[in-house]
Amino acid sequence: MKIYKIPTELKAFIFDIDSTLYTNQAYAFEQVDCQVRQFAKERGITADEARRMVADYRKKFAAEHNGSKVSLGNTLLAFGVPIEQSVQWRRELLEPADFLGRDEQLIETLKILQSKYKLICVTNNPVLPARKTLEAIGVSEFFPDIVGLDTCLKSKPALEPFQTAVERLGEGIKAENCLAVGDRYDMDIALPLEMGMGGILVSGVEEVYQISKSVL
Numbered sequence: 360m361k362i363y364k365i366p367t368e369l370k371a372f373i374f375d376i377d378s379t380l381y382t383n384q385a386y387a388f389e390q391v392d393c394q395v396r397q398f399a400k401e402r403g404i405t406a407d408e409a410r411r412m413v414a415d416y417r418k419k420f421a422a423e424h425n426g427s428k429v430s431l432g433n434t435l436l437a438f439g440v441p442i443e444q445s446v447q448w449r450r451e452l453l454e455p456a457d458f459l460g461r462d463e464q465l466i467e468t469l470k471i472l473q474s475k476y477k478l479i480c481v482t483n484n485p486v487l488p489a490r491k492t493l494e495a496i497g498v499s500e501f502f503p504d505i506v507g508l509d510t511c512l513k514s515k516p517a518l519e520p521f522q523t524a525v526e527r528l529g530e531g532i533k534a535e536n537c538l539a540v541g542d543r544y545d546m547d548i549a550l551p552l553e554m555g556m557g558g559i560l561v562s563g564v565e566e567v568y569q570i571s572k573s574v575l
Contacts, residue, residue: 360569360570362559362574363560364552364557366537371536371538372540373480373540374479374502375482376480377482377492378542380496381465381563383459386458392410395409398435416434427545432445433514449485449508453484453491456494459496463497465498465564469501470501472571473501478501479502479505481506486510506524515547516545537557540561540567
């Protein structure tokens with residue numbers, strides 16, 4: 360866990376979902392690869408060719424942007440796949456319950472956080488598979504709202520998803536009252552810090568468990 364900033368007047372948490380609220384390498388891989396395979400099918404190329412295209416583009420992007428990472432949605436967009444198509448693929452292809460199960464320790468952690476703060480998720484997946492993920496790990500009730508890829512049709516680290524999350528958290532909550540938690544600095548933490556939020560970078564759900572015990 361790396362703590363970048365804790366707001367002085369903390370009122371809300373903005374959580375990433377994938378590889379933050381669960382740790383499952385098989386599902387993390389499948390989320391990306393199922394879309395790459397679909398892209399390959401649409402283009403009439405092999406899955407390996409598509410994987411190389413994605414990997415090469417991401418490598419080039421990082422080299423040209425001081426090491427920053429690019430989301431899969433924005434990568435596919437560069438190949439001519441509209442965000443709306445990415446949304447549809449994810450809705451059709453992602454089945455988190457095939458990989459994930461109820462997490463009692465996370466449930467207890469979020470109970471503690473919810474008793475003091477508002478919680479919302481911002482994810483690069485559409486709302487439907489994101490909600491399915493929260494249901495699979497048993498924490499859907501803690502997140503009445505999700506800002507997904509289909510909410511703004513913008514992929515993190517765009518500004519719009521984070522702005523929308525702050526607005527949906529309700530009256531009296533501003534960016535400086537929010538703490539962003541995620542597993543990728545470039546996607547989940549860098550922009551929130553620029554907006555005045557706090558930020559905590561985690562390597563997986565095991566570090567999320569620690570937030571209520573050792574951070575706050």
